[in-house]
Amino acid sequence: MDRICKLWINGQEVAVDPERKLIDILRRDLRLKSVKDGCSEGACGTCTVIIDGKATKACVQKAGRLEGKHIVTVEGLSPREKDVFVYAFGEVGAVQCGFCIPGMVMCGKALIDVNPTPTRLDITAAIRNNICRCTGYKKIIDGIALAAELLRDDKPIPVVGGYRGVGEHCQRVNVKTKVLGTGKYTDDLDDVDLPGMCYGSAIRSAYPRAVVKAIHTEKAKALPGVVCVLTAEDIPGSVKVGHLKVDWDTLIPVGTTTHYLGDAIVMVAAETPEILAEAKKLVDIEYEELPPLTCAAEALAEGAPLVHPSAGTNILAHEHLIRGDADAVIAASKYKVTHHFETPWTEHAFLELECAVAMPFDDGVFIYSSDQGIYDTRRETALMLGLPEEKVVVENCFVGGGFGGKEDVTVQHLAALVAYVSKRICKVKLTRQESILIHPKRHQFSMDLTTACDEQGKLTAMKLVAVTDNGAYASLGGPVLQRACTHAAGPYNY
Numbered sequence: 001m002d003r004i005c006k007l008w009i010n011g012q013e014v015a016v017d018p019e020r021k022l023i024d025i026l027r028r029d030l031r032l033k034s035v036k037d038g039c040s041e042g043a044c045g046t047c048t049v050i051i052d053g054k055a056t057k058a059c060v061q062k063a064g065r066l067e068g069k070h071i072v073t074v075e076g077l078s079p080r081e082k083d084v085f086v087y088a089f090g091e092v093g094a095v096q097c098g099f100c101i102p103g104m105v106m107c108g109k110a111l112i113d114v115n116p117t118p119t120r121l122d123i124t125a126a127i128r129n130n131i132c133r134c135t136g137y138k139k140i141i142d143g144i145a146l147a148a149e150l151l152r153d154d155k156p157i158p159v160v161g162g163y164r165g166v167g168e169h170c171q172r173v174n175v176k177t178k179v180l181g182t183g184k185y186t187d188d189l190d191d192v193d194l195p196g197m198c199y200g201s202a203i204r205s206a207y208p209r210a211v212v213k214a215i216h217t218e219k220a221k222a223l224p225g226v227v228c229v230l231t232a233e234d235i236p237g238s239v240k241v242g243h244l245k246v247d248w249d250t251l252i253p254v255g256t257t258t259h260y261l262g263d264a265i266v267m268v269a270a271e272t273p274e275i276l277a278e279a280k281k282l283v284d285i286e287y288e289e290l291p292p293l294t295c296a297a298e299a300l301a302e303g304a305p306l307v308h309p310s311a312g313t314n315i316l317a318h319e320h321l322i323r324g325d326a327d328a329v330i331a332a333s334k335y336k337v338t339h340h341f342e343t344p345w346t347e348h349a350f351l352e353l354e355c356a357v358a359m360p361f362d363d364g365v366f367i368y369s370s371d372q373g374i375y376d377t378r379r380e381t382a383l384m385l386g387l388p389e390e391k392v393v394v395e396n397c398f399v400g401g402g403f404g405g406k407e408d409v410t411v412q413h414l415a416a417l418v419a420y421v422s423k424r425i426c427k428v429k430l431t432r433q434e435s436i437l438i439h440p441k442r443h444q445f446s447m448d449l450t451t452a453c454d455e456q457g458k459l460t461a462m463k464l465v466a467v468t469d470n471g472a473y474a475s476l477g478g479p480v481l482q483r484a485c486t487h488a489a490g491p492y493n494y
């Protein structure tokens with residue numbers, strides 16, 4: 001680095017490259033892992049630190065703008081402050097997945113430092129730029145209010161008992177590590193924990209539906225620092241994996257068709273994230289673009305192309321649930337109302353991005369993951385690598401939220417592929433854009449619903465015809481449709 005700038009981080013003077021992002025200096029260089037990376041683009045607040053007294057997002061700050069400034073992370077809190085925030089957040093139940101919590105703590109600390117008696121409105125304003133997807137905000141506000149009270153009045157911290165009995169209030173066991181940011185999420189594993197770790201990322205389809213005509217990897221392979229460039233041909237076992245149905249291509253083979261923009265086509269791994277980004281640009285993929293299917297109506301239209309030709313149909317599942325003769329009862333009912341309803345697909349927006357670290361282990365692979373189902377990850381990875389399941393070991397780190405959106409493999413099998421083929425430890429982490437692009441969403445539904453009742457308003461019958469857009473792959477779509485049918489009538493007695 002030609003030019004350096006100096007910052008004060010948790011009381012220590014640090015000389016850094018002014019072009020680097022603060023979050024990388026904190027997480028990668030100084031290993032201050034309480035600073036979480038939930039988006040890298042200033043949207044979520046998980047990276048919040050205090051800069052000269054102000055709660056600020058570290059991912060949107062370049063070091064060059066911070067010359068001489070004082071930066072505090074959770075690691076830099078005093079022992080008393082740490083104890084207070086751990087107790088306060090634990091006592092009010094403010095911690096669930098924990099991924100947002102260090103950022104919330106820094107918002108609370110910045111507020112309390114200038115306003116020791118904050119109102120709930122003050123606290124609400126202080127955390128307005130920080131998202132929590134698990135706990136909701138009430139308990140986090142409670143936690144900051146309690147922390148303020150303890151700090152302001154210099155109150156002793158009550159001793160937290162262990163087990164208090166069934167039905168009794170107790171603090172969750174991992175509050176301390178989540179509040180202080182010392183608990184390990186997969187992305188917190190670095191090349192100090194795992195020396196020799198490389199970084200992997202997939203090149204995704206440029207079109208929602210296109211034939212992959214050719215893949216040119218030579219230039220990327222020749223770039224110094226590139227560990228491997230893999231295509232479907234390098235997969236030792238089944239190219240396709242899947243949670244309930246084996247229909248999801250790990251990498252789209254040449255000569256076949258992509259199913260959506262999230263499809264991985266080439267897997268690249270390199271010594272550093274910077275080389276990885278360069279190498280991905282050097283891979284050239286030739287496509288023949290085809291018209292996409294963008295909704296269920298298009299997919300059901302006569303003559304529509306098949307999303308998965310081997311399935312022979314675009315209908316993944318059909319549920320027909322009957323109880324009584326709804327048509328006859330509706331016809332005989334005094335009142336009836338029919339409406340068409342549409343619900344949108346919904347992104348889960350868990351704050352921790354999908355991340356896996358895999359390494360060669362006992363002729364197979366060991367995977368650190370942030371999974372909702374490690375046994376499925378094991379089964380699908382073994383299928384893809386052509387290994388018996390016992391050769392794949394999956395261990396979960398903390399999971400920074402999932403809400404059903406982390407049920408399919410996304411990064412786990414790709415990290416395992418690099419580890420198995422190149423014999424290197426490999427981390428694969430999605431960007432927020434990739435995460436939103438790739439994982440299935442809560443399903444979109446189109447529903448025609450008729451409800452009938454008698455003269456007294458007593459419900460007599462309901463009839464629902466629903467079509468759901470399941471997206472490109474089966475995932476958990478079958479059971480979701482079944483549930484939609486069984487739950488449609490709600491808790492009412494017809």
Ligand code: FES
Pocket residue numbers: 036037038039040041042043044045046047048057058059060
């Ligand atoms: S706001 Fe910085 S990681 Fe999301």
Ligand code: FES
Pocket residue numbers: 094095096097098099100101131132133134135351400401
């Ligand atoms: S506890 Fe806030 S995002 Fe999970």
